[in-house]
Amino acid sequence: MAEPQLDAVGAGNPSAPTVFFLSDSTGITAETLGNTLLTQFPSRHLERRTIPFITTVEQAHEVVAVIDRLADSGPRPIVFSTAVGPDIRSVLARSRGHFFDLFGAHIGQLEGALGSSASGQPGQAHGVGDAVRYQSRMAAVEYAIEHDDGQSLRALERAELILIAPSRCGKTPTTMYLALQHGILAANFPLVEEDFDTLSLPKPLLPFSHKCFGLTSQPVRLSQIRQERRPGSNYASLTQCTYELRNAEDMYRANRVPYVNSASMSVEEISATVLQRMQLHH
Template sequence: MGKTENPGGDEPVSRPVYFLSDSTGITAETLGNTLLTQFPESNFNRTTVPFITTVEQARSVVDAIDAIAARGLPPIVFSTVVGGDIRMTLAECRATVVDLIGTHIRQLEGALGTAASGKPGQAHGLGNAVRYQARMTAVEYAMEHDDGQSLRALEKAQVILVAPSRCGKTPTTMYLALQHGIFAANFPLIEEDFERDGLPVPLRPFAQKCFGLTSTPQRLSQIRTERRRGSSYASLQQCGYELRSAELLYLAHGIPYLNSASVSVEEMAATILQKMRLKH
């Protein structure tokens, strides 16, 4: 599927895409966007409508989508609405509706021999209170142990990300905590660490928990320049030196590592979970 061209000009037309949910919309966005990545040549204008909890709200959404459809290309709709009446109302809109819940609910009802509850919000964190609380505790731990701020209870960490500044340690530890309930700390590698023999002292008892991040000198310099333009900290030479030194450190201590330059946080987290054999 290629770009849809505008008959009146050379600019491609963006296909309207709606993510509809009876809760936050995060699941609809995640699953829908994953499917849309398979069509990289297409352009999309995305809109999320969360908390559709009544038939009246659903009808209002249908009216809005139908109005968009009347002006051009029919929208694409990704829905994670659970309630049957609301789901059926949304299905009436003049759009290509991808029901991300309904089809699979029917399959599971057949397999389990029982009807689904039909209650919204069960897929968004609060359905399992124990797991939700575990994630919040992991987030608190990640915040306390961000960038080496605290060494307290470092033995409780399931993984410790180590890397030079601005290689993606903080967003990755937060994602591991929030999405997977992993106790993740992170520790910065500074120039003095590369001049010493071995890992930074606080990390030495926990070398087996360490996972390294690296980047490319060009990408790291670009990110650091946004923070400290014109500084030696952001220079290509300094970035190259720190990254080379970090990789040598990882290799010397058998620390697995990953180049974060062109990898998403989600992909980094998945790789870390796999390589460190972390259960979540």
């Protein structure tokens, strides 16, 4: 079992509160739920630290000692925990941070609703679901990799979704997220210079226009992203980005392709929007 990593905690901005995501498993759930709550406070700068695999009471005490040292020397830390074991949860709750027990806050209510006791075993969120569901997600990931950035046009008829957009608008992370999290067979196709000569969709996509969903962005934001990839190039210029985005949106409207501006959206938000507007559910 991996040991919790406690080195270099609090080495960032000393005036910013440190947010801890604590777990006796991977910490992914604590991060997801905690960060979802923190999005409601976008103006606050926060140092984030995930400590997974807290599997013994001794490790829990070590983590509490770190949190308490920070509480004594600076802003009181914020602590999100999804630890399941009652002994470990009890130790973590005694830290001098602002403690949010994301597991214990609702488990009692759920026990009452289901008429049975919780197992108290960590890691139960992983491996949930049957083998068929797992295999479908892996197949979707393989499909997304094969059909990333228009690399393959094979079996496009199998696609449940085809994301289209100019380069660097978020096509790849969105299709990968939809595949891994939702098992959606998603391809993505880049719009390039020659596609803007007319308002028509690229020829390979014409039979599948009902599966297409477009992404767009803000010209300044797109230019910044492209500058990181090809600094000083025409590809990254504000003029070129403005041209491509304007023409892409004209194409979407002409072909009744739904689209969303991804400039200020997370991949989770983009994916949720795509699922809802395309009515894709697994």
